[in-house]
Amino acid sequence: MFRVIETFSGIGAQAKALERLGIKYEIVNTCDWDINAIIAYCRIHKGEIDTSACKEKSDEEIESFLRNTTLSMDGKKPITEYSFNRLTPEFRRLLYAAIKQTNNFVSITDVHGSDICEGVDLLTYSFPCQDLSLCGCWHGNKSGIARNAHNRSGMLWEVERILKEMHSCNRQLPKFLVMENVTNILSATHKRDFDDWKQTLVSMGYVNHIYRLNAKNFGVPQKRERAYMISVLCCGDSNKEELITRYFEENNLEEDLIAHRYRSRKFHLRDVLRLDYRKKKYREEANASQPNNTPSRVKIYQENDMLYDGKKINELYVNTVTTKQDRNPNSGLVTYDSGREGKSKWRYLTPRECFMLMGFDEYDYDAVVSDNPEFMKNTRLLSNEKLIKMAGNSICVDVLEAIFKQLIEMSKLVPLDFNASEYDRDELHRNHA
Structure with missing residues (x-):
C-alpha cells in the first residue's frame, strides 16, 4: 500500500495519477483551504459528497468546526467574517462533509508534525507560484520564496516547519517528497532561497533530484514546462545515496526516449475539443x-x-x-x-477541455459540475472562471504518472524504511537553528 499526503492538493492530480497507475494506494490526508477545490476534489475522488454522515451534527457544531479552520474563498486569502456569515447552512454542511470525507487538514498553516501519521510513503507539495512566476514579477511580486516574504509562495516554508516538527518528535519522515512549481524557481533570482530549501532537506537525510519536464513529452497536447524536485530519504547511507543518484542518471525523464518509455498514453487535441x-x-x-x-x-x-x-x-x-x-x-x-x-x-x-488537457477524464469534470450548490443566497459556487482556475492550478496528471512510476521503482531498488530518529538531529539544528 502506497500511503500519500497531498498538500496544496487542489483537485487531486496526484490521486488521479495513482488511480491511473492501478497500484494499491491510500490518500491519508489532503490539505487545501480553497472551498472550491475542496468541493471539486471530493466529487472527483469520492463521488457524491455524503452529508448523511454528519446528519447528527447540529448547524451550530458545523459552524464551530468551520470557524476553527482557515478557509479561503479564492485560494489567496482567508475568508472574511462577512463572507463566512453569508454561507448558507446547507453549503456549510456540504463543505464540512467534503472536508471530513477527504481527511482534509484545510490550511497548511494549521498542520503540525504531530498530525502526520507514521508510515507515509509520499508527501507532495505544489505551493502557490504567484510570487515566483515571470507574470508575478511583471506585476511587482519579486519576493519569491524568501523566508521573510510572508507571501503565497512562501507557503513552502510551512512544509519545512512540518518536517522539522516531525523530526523533533522522532516521527518517521515521508520516504519521498515531490515538489512541483514553475521553472522560474530554478532561476538565478531565486537561487539562494531555493538552495536554502534544498540544503534543509539534505540536512534531514534526503537526496534531491530536480527535473524540468514538459507535458508534451508525456503524451499530452499541451506545452507545459514545470520544475519537479524528488527528494528520497536515505538518512546519510552513502550506499543508498549512490544507488538513487545512479538511478536518476540512468532514468532521466528529461531525455525524450526515457520520457516516452515512462508515459502511459498519448492523446491529441481531437480527443479534447468538444x-x-x-x-x-x-x-x-x-x-x-x-x-x-x-x-x-x-x-x-x-x-x-x-x-x-x-x-x-x-x-x-x-x-x-x-x-x-x-x-x-x-x-x-x-x-x-x-x-x-x-x-x-x-x-x-471550455473548462471541460481544460480539465482534459490537464490529464483528467471527462467523467471527472462531469462529477465536479454534477451539482452546482448555492453557497450564498442566489449565488452558485462554480462559475466558468473558477473551473478554469482549478484546472490551471493543477498538475498535469500524465507527468505525475511517470514520476510516481519512478518512485515505485526506487522503492523496490532501495529499502527505504527509516525512522527520523536514526538520523543526526543535531546536524539539522546546526544548519538551520
Missing part, C-alpha cells in the same frame, strides 16, 4: 466561453493560435493552460458562431 454542439452541455459550455466582440478581444483573436478553424482541427501543442483563458496570450481559440448579437465568432477553451 465540437458536437448538438449536445446541450457542450453548446452551453461553448456559449459561456464565447467573449464579447470588443477591440481587446480582436487583438486576442489576431495574436493566438486557432485550434479549430471551422473545418479542421490543427493538431498542435496548445500553450500552457493557465488560471484564466480570457487573456492574451492564452491556450488557443476555437471558431464558433452562436448567432448571438455582439459576440465574437470564436470561443476560448
Whole structure:
C-alpha cells in the first residue's frame, strides 16, 4: 500500500495519477483551504459528497468546526467574517462533509508534525507560484520564496516547519517528497532561497533530484514546462545515496526516449475539443466561453493560435493552460458562431477541455459540475472562471504518472524504511537553528 499526503492538493492530480497507475494506494490526508477545490476534489475522488454522515451534527457544531479552520474563498486569502456569515447552512454542511470525507487538514498553516501519521510513503507539495512566476514579477511580486516574504509562495516554508516538527518528535519522515512549481524557481533570482530549501532537506537525510519536464513529452497536447524536485530519504547511507543518484542518471525523464518509455498514453487535441454542439452541455459550455466582440478581444483573436478553424482541427501543442483563458496570450481559440448579437465568432477553451488537457477524464469534470450548490443566497459556487482556475492550478496528471512510476521503482531498488530518529538531529539544528 502506497500511503500519500497531498498538500496544496487542489483537485487531486496526484490521486488521479495513482488511480491511473492501478497500484494499491491510500490518500491519508489532503490539505487545501480553497472551498472550491475542496468541493471539486471530493466529487472527483469520492463521488457524491455524503452529508448523511454528519446528519447528527447540529448547524451550530458545523459552524464551530468551520470557524476553527482557515478557509479561503479564492485560494489567496482567508475568508472574511462577512463572507463566512453569508454561507448558507446547507453549503456549510456540504463543505464540512467534503472536508471530513477527504481527511482534509484545510490550511497548511494549521498542520503540525504531530498530525502526520507514521508510515507515509509520499508527501507532495505544489505551493502557490504567484510570487515566483515571470507574470508575478511583471506585476511587482519579486519576493519569491524568501523566508521573510510572508507571501503565497512562501507557503513552502510551512512544509519545512512540518518536517522539522516531525523530526523533533522522532516521527518517521515521508520516504519521498515531490515538489512541483514553475521553472522560474530554478532561476538565478531565486537561487539562494531555493538552495536554502534544498540544503534543509539534505540536512534531514534526503537526496534531491530536480527535473524540468514538459507535458508534451508525456503524451499530452499541451506545452507545459514545470520544475519537479524528488527528494528520497536515505538518512546519510552513502550506499543508498549512490544507488538513487545512479538511478536518476540512468532514468532521466528529461531525455525524450526515457520520457516516452515512462508515459502511459498519448492523446491529441481531437480527443479534447468538444465540437458536437448538438449536445446541450457542450453548446452551453461553448456559449459561456464565447467573449464579447470588443477591440481587446480582436487583438486576442489576431495574436493566438486557432485550434479549430471551422473545418479542421490543427493538431498542435496548445500553450500552457493557465488560471484564466480570457487573456492574451492564452491556450488557443476555437471558431464558433452562436448567432448571438455582439459576440465574437470564436470561443476560448471550455473548462471541460481544460480539465482534459490537464490529464483528467471527462467523467471527472462531469462529477465536479454534477451539482452546482448555492453557497450564498442566489449565488452558485462554480462559475466558468473558477473551473478554469482549478484546472490551471493543477498538475498535469500524465507527468505525475511517470514520476510516481519512478518512485515505485526506487522503492523496490532501495529499502527505504527509516525512522527520523536514526538520523543526526543535531546536524539539522546546526544548519538551520
